[in-house]
Amino acid sequence: MSRLSPAALLLIGAALVPIAIEFPVILTFVGIRNFSFGLSFALFGLVFLAILVWSEVADVIGSSAGS
Amino acid sequence: MSTPTESILNIGRTDDETALPAESFIVKYPTVARVVRVCFAYAFVALAVGGLFGVIQALHRTNVIRVIDSADYYTLLTAHGVFLAIVFTIFFLAGVFAWANTRSLERPPLNPRFTWLWVGTMSAGTLLSGGSILAGLVAEIDVSADVLFTFYAPLQAHPLFYIGLALFVVGTWLAGIDWFRQYLDWRADNPDERIPLQSFMVLTTMLMWYLSTLGVAIEVVVFLIPWSLGLMPAPTPLLTRTLFWFFGHPVVYFWLMPAYLMWYTVLPKLSGGRLFSDPLARVVFVLFLLLSTPVGIHHQYLDPGIAEGFKFIAMTNTMFLLLPSLLTAFTVVASVEHGARQNGGEGYFGWLTALPWRDPAFTGMMLAGLMFAAGGFSGMVNAGMNINYLVHNTIWVPGHFHLTVGTAVALTFMAAAYWLVPRVTGRALYSRPIGLFQVVLWFIGMTFMSAAMHRGGLAGIPRRTAEPEYSKFTFEAVVGTISSLRLQIAFGGVLLFVSLVIFLANIALTAANNEPATGLKTDLPPALSGPEQSPQVLDELKLWAIIAIVLVILAYSLPLWSIINGAGFYQDGITASPQVVQPVLEVLI
Amino acid sequence: MHVHNYEKLWLLASLALIVGFISTIVYGAVGAGVVMVNDEGGQVNASGLSEHPEFNDPGVRKVGPNEYEAYVVAQQFAFSPDPIEVPANSTVTFYVTSRDVVHGFEVAGTNANAMVVPGEVSKMTVEFNETDEYGVVCNEYCGQAHHDMAGEVIVKEPGNFTLDDAGESTTAQATNGTDETANGTGES
Numbered sequence: 001m002s003r004l005s006p007a008a009l010l011l012i013g014a015a016l017v018p019i020a021i022e023f024p025v026i027l028t029f030v031g032i033r034n035f036s037f038g039l040s041f042a043l044f045g046l047v048f049l050a051i052l053v054w055s056e057v058a059d060v061i062g063s064s065a066g067s
Numbered sequence: 068m069s070t071p072t073e074s075i076l077n078i079g080r081t082d083d084e085t086a087l088p089a090e091s092f093i094v095k096y097p098t099v100a101r102v103v104r105v106c107f108a109y110a111f112v113a114l115a116v117g118g119l120f121g122v123i124q125a126l127h128r129t130n131v132i133r134v135i136d137s138a139d140y141y142t143l144l145t146a147h148g149v150f151l152a153i154v155f156t157i158f159f160l161a162g163v164f165a166w167a168n169t170r171s172l173e174r175p176p177l178n179p180r181f182t183w184l185w186v187g188t189m190s191a192g193t194l195l196s197g198g199s200i201l202a203g204l205v206a207e208i209d210v211s212a213d214v215l216f217t218f219y220a221p222l223q224a225h226p227l228f229y230i231g232l233a234l235f236v237v238g239t240w241l242a243g244i245d246w247f248r249q250y251l252d253w254r255a256d257n258p259d260e261r262i263p264l265q266s267f268m269v270l271t272t273m274l275m276w277y278l279s280t281l282g283v284a285i286e287v288v289v290f291l292i293p294w295s296l297g298l299m300p301a302p303t304p305l306l307t308r309t310l311f312w313f314f315g316h317p318v319v320y321f322w323l324m325p326a327y328l329m330w331y332t333v334l335p336k337l338s339g340g341r342l343f344s345d346p347l348a349r350v351v352f353v354l355f356l357l358l359s360t361p362v363g364i365h366h367q368y369l370d371p372g373i374a375e376g377f378k379f380i381a382m383t384n385t386m387f388l389l390l391p392s393l394l395t396a397f398t399v400v401a402s403v404e405h406g407a408r409q410n411g412g413e414g415y416f417g418w419l420t421a422l423p424w425r426d427p428a429f430t431g432m433m434l435a436g437l438m439f440a441a442g443g444f445s446g447m448v449n450a451g452m453n454i455n456y457l458v459h460n461t462i463w464v465p466g467h468f469h470l471t472v473g474t475a476v477a478l479t480f481m482a483a484a485y486w487l488v489p490r491v492t493g494r495a496l497y498s499r500p501i502g503l504f505q506v507v508l509w510f511i512g513m514t515f516m517s518a519a520m521h522r523g524g525l526a527g528i529p530r531r532t533a534e535p536e537y538s539k540f541t542f543e544a545v546v547g548t549i550s551s552l553r554l555q556i557a558f559g560g561v562l563l564f565v566s567l568v569i570f571l572a573n574i575a576l577t578a579a580n581n582e583p584a585t586g587l588k589t590d591l592p593p594a595l596s597g598p599e600q601s602p603q604v605l606d607e608l609k610l611w612a613i614i615a616i617v618l619v620i621l622a623y624s625l626p627l628w629s630i631i632n633g634a635g636f637y638q639d640g641i642t643a644s645p646q647v648v649q650p651v652l653e654v655l656i
Numbered sequence: 657m658h659v660h661n662y663e664k665l666w667l668l669a670s671l672a673l674i675v676g677f678i679s680t681i682v683y684g685a686v687g688a689g690v691v692m693v694n695d696e697g698g699q700v701n702a703s704g705l706s707e708h709p710e711f712n713d714p715g716v717r718k719v720g721p722n723e724y725e726a727y728v729v730a731q732q733f734a735f736s737p738d739p740i741e742v743p744a745n746s747t748v749t750f751y752v753t754s755r756d757v758v759h760g761f762e763v764a765g766t767n768a769n770a771m772v773v774p775g776e777v778s779k780m781t782v783e784f785n786e787t788d789e790y791g792v793v794c795n796e797y798c799g800q801a802h803h804d805m806a807g808e809v810i811v812k813e814p815g816n817f818t819l820d821d822a823g824e825s826t827t828a829q830a831t832n833g834t835d836e837t838a839n840g841t842g843e844s
């Protein structure tokens with residue numbers, strides 16, 4: 001059983017979109033310019049994938065620990 | 068009870084009538100339920116057409132896909148503005164207000180004929196104005212109205228466009244009379260009671276509307292209609308502009324108030340709790356009545372012919388108009404948190420997980436509220452008299468109002484429909500998961516489109532233009548590239564359109580659903596601090612109306628007088644610029 | 657009336673925010689001397705611009721050591737003059753009006769931006785410090801070819817700059833207050 005319901009994944013995914021869009025802008029404040037939107041989306045796509053994996057896998061580990 | 072099923076809109080009957088409880092809205096007030104259905108039907112048709120044009124615009128002006136000629140772009144843009152910002156919003160408002168006033172006063176309107184009269188007047192106005200805009204796409208018809216929804220003279224539309232607008236506004240006035248009569252009838256039976264909250268919201272909003280539509284009514288009836296019929300000379304452009312914006316700002320609160328009504332009275336219930344404070348809700352609506360109108364000049368910060376002092380007064384009032392929205396943010400979040408804690412939510416942020424996120428009505432309204440906060444920030448930039456010079460009439464501005472009217476209002480309406488349509492049709496929502504997906508998709512699409520529009524605006528890209536670039540120079544983005552911004556606008560527009568199609572399909576399938584709606588028994592719970600905690604004076608509608616009028620006179624008499632003094636009513640040298648059809652709809656397939 | 661404590665705090669914070677906003681704008685207007693488009697430009701007859709002493713010949717005039725006036729006419733679907741040429745390190749007061757409908761005059765990417773309303777003159781003062789080229793867009797819908805309506809401001813090296821026509825006038829002619837502080841600087 002995964003930790004996150006499809007609805008929760010949908011909402012988390014949606015929340016990552018504005019973050020991915022604003023990320024290059026935030027980076028300009030710390031002096032990193034020309035960080036492309038494409039790269040930012042790829043990055044947060046990976047973050048989403050990681051969350052997905054965590055949601056599916058971590059629980060398996062948890063359950064083997066006896067919950 | 069039963070209603071005959073003679074028309075397609077008459078869907079208030081499920082096969083299993085006994086399934087609807089006797090205390091449900093549709094069984095108690097079948098006529099009002101039908102009025103609400105008709106209003107929603109108009110609203111959703113307008114939404115469908117407007118949304119289609121929206122995606123065509125988004126793809127055209129970014130040069131991604133072009134199916135129209137650039138000259139026709141403005142016909143579509145006029146239709147997009149009028150159908151969405153006027154027809155969709157106001158018909159939906161009429162439906163919500165008819166429902167809310169009846170529900171909270173516990174009685175139907177006095178005379179159903181009168182009710183159908185205003186529905187009919189608004190419909191006639193819509194068909195005339197909408198028809199004259201769309202006729203601009205058809206070569207054979209010698210009618211057009213490519214003047215955008217702001218119709219600044221001396222751009223000139225066909226007289227039917229203005230006549231339709233006037234009829235539409237008169238229809239809303241009649242609707243307000245209907246709701247006031249309903250209230251007076253209730254008052255006669257309940258001389259000492261506090262006005263029920265929803266009805267209070269309806270009435271204060273309508274008072275604001277009467278006051279503010281005065282500007283556009285004078286503009287259209289006294290100046291534009293006689294001028295377009297060739298009976299009178301061209302009016303002073305600055306004067307008609309100023310009259311338009313006298314109405315043009317308060318109309319945004321007219322869009323917003325039904326959304327606020329849902330946030331204050333329905334959202335707390337959806338979250339499992341109760342409204343935090345009834346008195347504060349009343350204060351907020353009174354503030355909107357008082358402050359919505361004497362601010363319109365903030366749309367004219369860049370206009371010549373208006374002294375800086377007047378702009379300054381409008382700016383100050385505008386800033387104070389932030390107050391009711393900030394109070395709303397507090398009350399809504401507090402009420403939802405209360406609901407979450409009722410559901411067993413705990414911790415500083417942990418309560419967020421105890422909310423009904425699977426419910427599209429709840430999630431849609433929450434996302435709409437979140438985007439409204441973002442829209443509020445860009446709105447503060449617009450309101451800042453001097454920073455406004457950087458963004459005025461750039462694409463930043465559509466970026467801003469797609470967050471406000473295009474999401475805070477439109478997404479709340481869609482979410483509200485998921486809750487309300489079953490209540491006025493008696494039919495169960497076709498699919499909640501699809502609804503949830505739809506509202507989230509709108510949020511994602513709007514994030515793309517709006518963020519990119521804001522950034523494009525900072526680079527100086529103008530709004531209301533069919534072409535992505537000029538031959539003489541190029542725009543430079545502050546972050547990223549202009550072409551990536553264009554792609555984001557186009558991509559966001561497509562997502563929005565897909566979301567819209569899913570919404571309309573879900574609603575259509577609901578209307579055709581033979582499963583009876585459930586959960587119709589429960590009524591909206593009263594507030595935690597009830598009306599008895601608030602001073603009686605809040606219910607003195609006459610007093611607030613008078614103060615509102617005085618504020619408007621203070622803000623507007625001098626500017627109007629100085630315009631009339633300088634240029635007169637009919638300034639010399641102004642000639643009409645009829646927006647006649649270039650009669651081609653070039654579909655390049 | 658019962659108001660919750662958190663509510664009171666929020667209310668105070670909101671009011672502080674609002675007053676803060678207003679103060680920054682007051683500071684901008686009074687302290688930093690940001691000037692807005694206002695009613696100083698006066699009125700003109702939109703169809704009689706050819707008889708107007710200045711708009712009959714749109715162009716740039718010199719009115720002081722580093723001070724210039726630019727008379728610009730907007731009409732469907734062009735600005736004249738186009739391009740508008742001015743020297744660097746100068747202060748230019750634009751007077752913009754329209755022959756027909758409402759237009760916009762926006763120096764792209766800067767805050768030099770005004771509505772152009774027929775019958776009214778929009779006056780704004782801009783400082784140009786460095787040589788550069790700016791796009792000018794009409795940012796108000798003005799008809800079917802609105803998207804073609806654009807112009808240019810070219811800021812030239814002062815040495816290369818000459819006034820091209822007889823529009824040269826002397827300081828004495830300075831009309832209503834060319835000594836205004838800058839509204840928008842030409843820097844992007």
Ligand code: HEM
Pocket residue numbers: 117118119121122124125128144145147148151152155156215216217465469472473474477529530531532533559560561563564567
């Ligand atoms: C499918 C969803 C939508 C898309 C793709 C879309 C797209 C657009 C675009 C690209 C523009 C800018 C056109 C320009 O300035 O050149 C625009 C303008 C506008 N949109 Fe939308 N929009 C959508 C939904 C809405 C909604 C729901 C509303 C309001 C309820 C709305 C209200 C407006 C208004 C008032 C304008 C300004 C029209 C004008 O400048 O005269 N839009 N839209």
Ligand SMILES: [Cu+2]
Pocket residue numbers: 315316319363365366
């Ligand atoms: Cu406004």
Ligand SMILES: [Cu+2]
Pocket residue numbers: 759760794795796797798799802803805
């Ligand atoms: Cu234009």
